[in-house]
Amino acid sequence: MRLSSVLNTLENARQADDLQFVLSEIRRGYGFAHATLLVVRAGISPLPYPFFCTTYPPAWTDIYLRRNYFEIDPVIEISRTGFLPVDWHALRAQSLKGKAFLRDARGFGVGRHGLTMPVRGANGERSLFSVTSAANRSDWRRLRDASIWELQVLSHYLHDKAVLVSGLRASGxxxxxxxxxxxxxxxxxxxxxxxxxxxxxxxxxxxxxxxxxxxxxxxxxxxxxxxxxxxxxxxxxxx
Structure with missing residues (x-):
């Protein structure tokens, strides 16, 4: 029921800003702290990370963009080689900057736990769909296991809609x-x-x-x- 509701909302999205409402619905419907979609690479854009949409607190988003945390975020490393969902507990920030980044993120209420779905599109685009939670470890595991299949489905539909409405597909x-x-x-x-x-x-x-x-x-x-x-x-x- 949750999946079909989100897909209906997503189908009606006609511009990039509409995806903010879709992520908010995912957040509410599944009980996550936050949801984020980042297009890491798109064929016609010369820029790295050409599309970014999130429910994170504005203060954290502002710092993230201003300090260009794309370069040290360990989650983004997943996009280079990964295909399968990754629980953030499996991530290891090797540098001091990476460890400081993770501490800062928790301080801004991003959430203690997270799950990221890498997506590779039909035209070579790549994106990352992530959800976070402030629950305790056992509740997080139950939430993750109960929703992971639907989140994987949603990740592909979100990716397709994002590159479509943002104009990142060259000829439509x-x-x-x-x-x-x-x-x-x-x-x-x-x-x-x-x-x-x-x-x-x-x-x-x-x-x-x-x-x-x-x-x-x-x-x-x-x-x-x-x-x-x-x-x-x-x-x-x-x-």
């Missing part, structure tokens, strides 16, 4: 796929199978399957069902 999501790839995926979404699509478009079934494989790869989807869901969310096809 629709241009990710060719006309034929969109057409085939649209017909799959309407319930047709490759053989029927081939007859409709008067091309071979093998060619249809090739278009669908290419569409899946570009959308970063493992199955056709995932490809249809992602294409629908990005408004590439109508469902």
């Amino acid at each position: 999501a629709r241009d990710m796929l060719s006309r034929r790839e969109r057409e085939c995926l649209q017909l799959i979404a309407r319930g047709e199978i490759p053989k029927q699509i081939a007859a409709r478009l008067q091309i071979s079934e093998g060619t249809i399957r090739l278009y669908l494989r290419l569409a899946r790869r570009k959308l970063g989807a493992r199955t056709l069902y995932q490809a249809v869901a992602r294409a629908s969310f990005l408004e590439i096809i109508d469902v």
